[in-house]
Amino acid sequence: MINKRRLGSTDLRIAPLVLGGNVFGWTADKAASFAVLDAFVAGGGTMIDTADVYSAWVPGHRGGESETMIGEWLRASGKRDDILIATKVGMLPGEGGEKLAPARIAAAAEASLARLGTDRIDLYYAHQDDETVTQDEVLSAFGKLVDAGKVRVIGASNFHAARLKSAVDAGKAAGLPRYHVLQPEYNLVSRHKFEGELQDYCITENIGVLPYYGLASGFLTGKYRTDADLGKSVRGGRMSELLSGKGKAVLDAMDAVAADTGASLAQIALAWLIAQPGVSAPIASATKVEQIEELLGAMTLELSKEQLDSLTDAGA
Numbered sequence: 001m002i003n004k005r006r007l008g009s010t011d012l013r014i015a016p017l018v019l020g021g022n023v024f025g026w027t028a029d030k031a032a033s034f035a036v037l038d039a040f041v042a043g044g045g046t047m048i049d050t051a052d053v054y055s056a057w058v059p060g061h062r063g064g065e066s067e068t069m070i071g072e073w074l075r076a077s078g079k080r081d082d083i084l085i086a087t088k089v090g091m092l093p094g095e096g097g098e099k100l101a102p103a104r105i106a107a108a109a110e111a112s113l114a115r116l117g118t119d120r121i122d123l124y125y126a127h128q129d130d131e132t133v134t135q136d137e138v139l140s141a142f143g144k145l146v147d148a149g150k151v152r153v154i155g156a157s158n159f160h161a162a163r164l165k166s167a168v169d170a171g172k173a174a175g176l177p178r179y180h181v182l183q184p185e186y187n188l189v190s191r192h193k194f195e196g197e198l199q200d201y202c203i204t205e206n207i208g209v210l211p212y213y214g215l216a217s218g219f220l221t222g223k224y225r226t227d228a229d230l231g232k233s234v235r236g237g238r239m240s241e242l243l244s245g246k247g248k249a250v251l252d253a254m255d256a257v258a259a260d261t262g263a264s265l266a267q268i269a270l271a272w273l274i275a276q277p278g279v280s281a282p283i284a285s286a287t288k289v290e291q292i293e294e295l296l297g298a299m300t301l302e303l304s305k306e307q308l309d310s311l312t313d314a315g316a
Contacts, residue, residue, distance in 0.1 A: 007181060012152070015044050021051075026058055039292045043293065085118065086125065088126070100138045102137050121145075126142075135167045161201055167179055182208070183211065186214070199277065246314065250311070250314045263297065263301050270282050271298045
């Protein structure tokens with residue numbers, strides 16, 4: 001039985017794992033994308049995370065490929081009412097300007113809605129902070145979308161503590177919508193961007209937290225353990241940094257938990273995140289059905305306090 005969690009102070013309730021959509025239309029073609037999406041929903045998943053900029057970094061892509069693929073799946077599956085859709089604005093320039101210019105937010109939302117083939121975005125993020133626009137202007141632009149019924153809840157991605165706090169304060173003072181969700185980078189080997197002031201603030205303000213890079217780009221699956229493994233991926237350089245840091249100690253601790261539980265390292269990494277104070281659900285992506293089925297197992301994996309502490313201590 002999967003226990004859904006309330007997302008911050010909103011009326012949204014989600015399973016404790018969010019499916020990352022960055023791979024759809026990129027490393028996952030239509031058949032693979034549809035299969036993963038079907039398996040995610042069948043396994044009890046409730047939220048898909050994407051962004052308008054996915055996957056503009058690929059030669060020949062313009063952005064919007066992931067949203068388009070998800071939209072095709074929604075139409076083919078008829079499952080729009082069974083799933084929550086989160087997408088983002090702020091990294092793909094286009095009509096209305098760049099970043100979080102109010103006209104850009106308005107135009108980007110319409111474009112995302114069209115690609116997704118839906119009349120509403122359940123969770124709409126500012127993908128990154130934009131200090132060139134006042135926070136009142138940004139929140140007002142989001143507020144118009146909320147008032148129009150096109151967006152249900154807004155969130156902030158990649159915001160530092162001071163900027164998130166000032167945005168919430170600005171919203172309170174002006175009677176504008178507030179950010180109810182934060183999406184930070186956070187995992188067993190990358191903790192400094194969230195733990196401390198930012199985590200404490202989210203707990204105090206009941207802001208739901210949906211971390212990305214929950215598997216540290218694959219490092220926490222155990223794929224990279226020696227220098228010889230670094231050539232397995234274009235991410236090898238980053239993996240070398242993790243190995244030479246606290247990565248090996250974390251993997252050793254994860255191996256011990258795996259031996260006790262029979263769980264995979266990916267499941268353990270996500271279960272640790274699910275258990276962290278303030279975290280509603282980590283985000284993870286998959287290109288194959290067997291991968292998503294493995295990841296879904298994290299939602300029901302309960303680690304003991306001793307196991308959680310050993311993992312925390314290894315990466316401290």
